[in-house]
């Protein structure tokens with residue numbers, strides 16, 4: 001049945017005209033994820049406004065087509081086989097309004113562009129997020145953070161899409177996870193006035209540390225595992241002698257043992273195998289069960 005619906009969707013006969021222009025077919029997920037793995041997505045839809053998001057969800061639910069929301073693909077691992085549904089790629093849903101120290105930004109907006117705007121306007125509060133290749137939506141979902149900074153410290157309010165209702169609410173978060181149920185559409189971010197040069201200096205310092213301690217120029221998805229309470233995941237991985245594992249073109253990074261890098265043509269299957277070995281060995285040695293930070297799509 002789903003196959004029939006997909007054929008109809010491919011013919012686009014079920015799509016209103018205004019949605020057709022933003023629909024692409026047979027997109028390789030390798031091109032849309034920073035780790036550069038994954039199969040082919042049958043459809044990829046690039047909404048530009050809330051109505052288009054509501055419309056595509058409505059059609060997908062009505063016709064029983066699975067869908068998945070994607071930001072910049074920097075914390076997601078898709079399977080090697082094809083994704084028989086719609087990837088809702090949020091990158092074109094990207095507006096920003098600034099009013100003094102308050103910034104309202106939609107979820108497809110680039111976090112790094114936002115940091116640049118904050119810096120240019122002498123607004124402090126997000127400097128430690130330099131180098132995180134996220135969209136705002138992905139950063140909210142993950143409560144992205146680094147060097148003592150995190151989304152939760154600056155987000156005042158979020159706009160959420162839940163059960164086809166659009167709601168404004170307080171941002172709820174824990175370590176590396178936004179807890180609001182639904183899809184993040186927008187955020188109101190409150191920063192503070194500060195010296196532009198000081199902001200730039202802090203950002204440069206953090207970026208310099210990041211480039212020395214993380215393989216940021218290689219295909220990765222950032223940290224593989226969350227830090228368990230009282231431990232650093234990279235230390236456990238190293239201590240369990242897992243820092244030199246390589247399977248095919250997937251390998252534990254030589255620079256940071258809580259990163260897995262794609263050395264060329266790595267497959268998701270190989271990355272998952274490494275994740276399993278690390279979890280088993282760390283548990284065996286430390287009695288600590290590591291929890292994946294990366295979102296594994298099945």
Ligand SMILES: Cc1cc2nc3c(=O)[nH]c(=O)nc-3n(C[C@H](O)[C@H](O)[C@H](O)COP(=O)(O)OP(=O)(O)OC[C@H]3O[C@@H](n4cnc5c(N)ncnc54)[C@H](O)[C@@H]3O)c2cc1C
Nearest residue numbers: 071072073074075134135137138139141144145146184222
């Ligand atoms: C080189 C490198 C360095 C990194 N450094 C850091 C770091 O220092 N700190 C850190 O925290 N992370 C870091 N990361 C990881 C990653 O960038 C963050 O987790 C980021 O927040 C993911 O954002 P994204 O837009 O790429 O999300 P995606 O990977 O596209 O999606 C992540 C999850 O969020 C969901 N999602 C996406 N958009 C929405 C939305 N609008 N509403 C609801 N759910 C949504 C997706 O379905 C998925 O489950 C790094 C990654 C790389 C590659």
